[in-house]
Amino acid sequence: MRISRRDFSRLGAMGLAARALPSSSFAEAPGDGKVGYCVIGLGVIADHFMRAVQQSSNSKITGLVSGHRDKAERIAAQYGVPKSSIYSYEDMDKMRENKTIDAVYVALPNSMHAEYTIRSAKAGKHVLCEKPMSTTVSEAEAMIAACKLMQVKLMIGYRLHYDPLNLKAIKLIRDGAIGTVETINGAFGFNAKPNQWRLNKALAGGGSLFDVGIYVLNASRYLTGEEPVKFTGVVSTIDHDGRFDTMEENVSWTLKFPSGVLATGSSTYGAQMSGYFKVFGSKGNLEMGPVYDYSGVRLRANYEGNSPDAPRVVIDETSQDQDPAQFTREAEHFSECVLKNQTPTSPGEEGLRDMQYIQAIYRAAGVNM
Numbered sequence: 001m002r003i004s005r006r007d008f009s010r011l012g013a014m015g016l017a018a019r020a021l022p023s024s025s026f027a028e029a030p031g032d033g034k035v036g037y038c039v040i041g042l043g044v045i046a047d048h049f050m051r052a053v054q055q056s057s058n059s060k061i062t063g064l065v066s067g068h069r070d071k072a073e074r075i076a077a078q079y080g081v082p083k084s085s086i087y088s089y090e091d092m093d094k095m096r097e098n099k100t101i102d103a104v105y106v107a108l109p110n111s112m113h114a115e116y117t118i119r120s121a122k123a124g125k126h127v128l129c130e131k132p133m134s135t136t137v138s139e140a141e142a143m144i145a146a147c148k149l150m151q152v153k154l155m156i157g158y159r160l161h162y163d164p165l166n167l168k169a170i171k172l173i174r175d176g177a178i179g180t181v182e183t184i185n186g187a188f189g190f191n192a193k194p195n196q197w198r199l200n201k202a203l204a205g206g207g208s209l210f211d212v213g214i215y216v217l218n219a220s221r222y223l224t225g226e227e228p229v230k231f232t233g234v235v236s237t238i239d240h241d242g243r244f245d246t247m248e249e250n251v252s253w254t255l256k257f258p259s260g261v262l263a264t265g266s267s268t269y270g271a272q273m274s275g276y277f278k279v280f281g282s283k284g285n286l287e288m289g290p291v292y293d294y295s296g297v298r299l300r301a302n303y304e305g306n307s308p309d310a311p312r313v314v315i316d317e318t319s320q321d322q323d324p325a326q327f328t329r330e331a332e333h334f335s336e337c338v339l340k341n342q343t344p345t346s347p348g349e350e351g352l353r354d355m356q357y358i359q360a361i362y363r364a365a366g367v368n369m
């Protein structure tokens, strides 16, 4: 969905209309202390999320949006969602009247994130939207503007921001354990099966960088705590078997951060590649791999001790979290933000930055987004 100037002015008018409406139409603190989520799109990731919410302390599933009524009714029965809280893509705007729905979880193909986030905001619902936030920078900006205007929260589903081992890696680096960080490298990819929306640029926005490379890009930002200022990018396609008619198969990039850290990354839709990052510092190194899996993420580090005689410190830790624990942490964080009126750790602005950097990498590679 492309957001035009006219859409922005419509949003403006809608904002004024919203303020004229009784406040009870809009998201309020729920009575039972649990935030009610309406899940939009009932595919693979939605299943992880719904199971995760079921295990959470402060969230519940209270609505569904689907193009397949039978499937939605089956899932509704599983999660105790009344049939009256099942919507189609066409009539989902009616959820504005549904007080059991406080927030939505947007689990649709990438190009649909902007439209459904904006429609949900218009319905007065807080939005947890899957990554990548959108397929263009202007869509991401429009999503942030709509949520601000409607005074609802917007969070992007960067589940690793809530993963204890990723957080431990960040803390070790911030505490100077491996000294001055010089370079980072990482990669993530898989061998994509044909005939899926991920291989259709109109729905995906682009190739593997949007889908899996974004984890590597985002990790280099949270590991350094900096925003990149220079970009290189190069793309290639090796398998001319019809899968990559609308997008590239492989992408590699380098980000230069203000401190001088260089982070190189790659992603592919042509090979199975367990996600990893490696951080090299003046006193040692730290790596995670697998790092983007739903369970079993592993952190290893090896760095100088505190004094010349101290032995080197060696860390090798594997997460005991079982899927869908990462999604439970993510949902609980967003629900807490809704309940306590706080800003999420990964708000819309975080997703927007990744969209800007993806655009910069594509520009450097000579690819139109």
Ligand code: NAD
Pocket: 041, 042, 043, 044, 045, 046, 067, 106, 107, 108, 109, 110, 130, 131, 132, 157, 159, 197, 203, 211
């Ligand atoms: P999926 O194909 O399994 O599910 C997509 C859902 O959208 C399906 O229910 C499908 O019916 C619906 N849909 C509606 N209109 C559609 C259309 N025109 N074409 C195709 N499907 C349509 O996809 P998924 O793997 O669940 O991915 C959904 C989103 O979640 C994507 O943005 C993806 O990047 C993100 N995702 C995030 C993670 C994570 O770990 N955070 C993992 C996988 C996917």
